[in-house]
Amino acid sequence: MATTLEQPATLPQLSNEEIARYSRHLILPEVGLEGQQKLKAAKVLCVGTGGLGSPLAFYLAAAGIGSIGLVDFDVVDESNLQRQIIHFTSDVGRPKIQSATDKLKALNPYLNVVQHETMLTSANALEIIRGYDVVADGTDNFPTRYLVNDACVLTGKPNAYGSIFRFEGQASVFATEQGPCYRCLYPEPPPPGLVPSCAEGGVLGILPGLVGVIQATEVIKLILGKGAPLIGRLLLVDSLNMSFRELKLRKNPDCPVCGTHPTVTKLIDYNQFCGITPEPKANSVNGTTVQNGIPQMSAVELKKRLDNHDDLFVLDVREPHEYQIANLGAKLIPLNDLPARAGELEKEREIVVHCKSGGRSQKAAEFLAQNGFKKVWNLAGGITAWSNDVDPKVPKY
Amino acid sequence: MRIHIPTPLRIYTDKQDTVGVEASTVGEALDALTARHPELRKHLFSEEGKLRAFVNVYLNDEDIRYLPEGEATRVNGKDELSIIPSIAGGR
Numbered sequence: 001m002a003t004t005l006e007q008p009a010t011l012p013q014l015s016n017e018e019i020a021r022y023s024r025h026l027i028l029p030e031v032g033l034e035g036q037q038k039l040k041a042a043k044v045l046c047v048g049t050g051g052l053g054s055p056l057a058f059y060l061a062a063a064g065i066g067s068i069g070l071v072d073f074d075v076v077d078e079s080n081l082q083r084q085i086i087h088f089t090s091d092v093g094r095p096k097i098q099s100a101t102d103k104l105k106a107l108n109p110y111l112n113v114v115q116h117e118t119m120l121t122s123a124n125a126l127e128i129i130r131g132y133d134v135v136a137d138g139t140d141n142f143p144t145r146y147l148v149n150d151a152c153v154l155t156g157k158p159n160a161y162g163s164i165f166r167f168e169g170q171a172s173v174f175a176t177e178q179g180p181c182y183r184c185l186y187p188e189p190p191p192p193g194l195v196p197s198c199a200e201g202g203v204l205g206i207l208p209g210l211v212g213v214i215q216a217t218e219v220i221k222l223i224l225g226k227g228a229p230l231i232g233r234l235l236l237v238d239s240l241n242m243s244f245r246e247l248k249l250r251k252n253p254d255c256p257v258c259g260t261h262p263t264v265t266k267l268i269d270y271n272q273f274c275g276i277t278p279e280p281k282a283n284s285v286n287g288t289t290v291q292n293g294i295p296q297m298s299a300v301e302l303k304k305r306l307d308n309h310d311d312l313f314v315l316d317v318r319e320p321h322e323y324q325i326a327n328l329g330a331k332l333i334p335l336n337d338l339p340a341r342a343g344e345l346e347k348e349r350e351i352v353v354h355c356k357s358g359g360r361s362q363k364a365a366e367f368l369a370q371n372g373f374k375k376v377w378n379l380a381g382g383i384t385a386w387s388n389d390v391d392p393k394v395p396k397y
Numbered sequence: 398m399r400i401h402i403p404t405p406l407r408i409y410t411d412k413q414d415t416v417g418v419e420a421s422t423v424g425e426a427l428d429a430l431t432a433r434h435p436e437l438r439k440h441l442f443s444e445e446g447k448l449r450a451f452v453n454v455y456l457n458d459e460d461i462r463y464l465p466e467g468e469a470t471r472v473n474g475k476d477e478l479s480i481i482p483s484i485a486g487g488r
Binding site: 142 | 449450455458479482484485486488
């Protein structure tokens with residue numbers, strides 16, 4: 001079942017230089033001169049230039065896509081380099097969109113790159129997506145996943161979808177006329193915090209390479225109108241066992257956005273849809289910041305109190321493998337084990353809870369406070385803040 | 398039959414990626430799984446006992462919501478159940 005996109009009335013000509021460059025495509029009967037011209041005429045939007053977006057945009061540029069739109073507003077961080085291969089060490093601190101554009105243009109000077117240095121939102125998504133033939137979703141959070149899906153359905157643009165978690169990935173093609181959309185697969189997102197992000201859960205560096213290249217393959221096939229696209233199929237990639245499985249997806253006739261009687265006919269508030277509420281406002285009690293009932297201690301304050309030999313108990317709620325990377329010598333009880341092991345802690349003692357950057361320890365502190373612990377602090381900014389503000393010898397990860 | 402457990406839920410199955418259960422229907426298999434690993438139950442089912450909207454369960458390659466007999470579908474030892482939760486990572 002090949003799907004054909006709308007074609008321009010006349011296809012652009014290839015120069016002799018382009019013919020030389022794309023020779024290995026041109027001698028494939030499934031691509032040929034006309035296919036290569038279709039690629040040159042095509043406009044593809046890559047949402048995100050991170051783990052998935054890097055290999056995706058790179059291969060699309062190499063393949064001779066005429067116009068690639070990039071959406072990103074982030075800057076390159078050292079921790080991106082393990083997998084976001086479009087960004088180099090010298091790019092740390094630069095806007096990702098600039099870094100990506102440089103590499104894509106260096107790889108293929110015939111490529112037109114359109115920069116959208118913005119967060120994709122309900123206010124701009126339809127306008128941005130309308131200018132493209134195919135969308136490739138390489139974002140990293142549920143609100144944007146649903147936003148991209150709905151915007152693709154509403155504008156009639158196919159979405160080459162990929163997502164990753166630790167060692168596992170999923171890929172499909174959503175929002176074609178005949179096929180299902182992301183909401184047919186998952187009508188609702190999980191509650192916030194249930195599925196950790198790559199930043200919290202980690203990701204094997206090659207995994208976005210595998211999945212991003214699958215997305216690029218689907219984009220090329222959609223443009224060429226060749227082969228069997230991943231429409232109505234969910235490909236599961238397990239890099240640890242190196243197994244690929246395929247599941248059937250069906251278009252849900254009751255789907256709120258692509259079904260026969262849609263109730264979502266314009267873009268909505270996706271943070272609200274995903275249950276993401278603004279952080280409860282911190283208040284201040286006698287000069288101490290209090291978040292959701294938990295007083296926050298700065299790394300500098302903790303250092304001062306420890307140097308003062310105050311009777312403080314420091315609790316680390318990260319995972320044992322994180323403890324190995326860097327620790328403050330504190331007692332380790334991972335957040336998930338805390339309900340079963342809270343008995344190891346003294347309810348009357350002053351406890352300072354810490355994690356990597358303050359999120360998990362806030363949850364742990366709230367749990368302890370609800371269970372009768374009298375004086376529980378959260379270390380604001382976690383061990384990262386300790387490294388920044390107290391002891392730079394502690395590595396940041 | 399074998400039940401495939403996805404990475405995000407393995408913290409509730411003592412890190413096992415598959416769990417073997419004896420069952421004659423899809424529903425029995427899920428009951429046997431959550432009886433052995435009770436923490437899983439609230440992640441798979443709502444309080445009314447309905448499969449959560451962000452979790453899909455497949456019998457071999459078919460979504461159990463689309464099976465004519467749903468959770469009452471009969472299974473044999475060679476069938477496989479897969480739990481497929483939504484993931485969103487990309488960076």
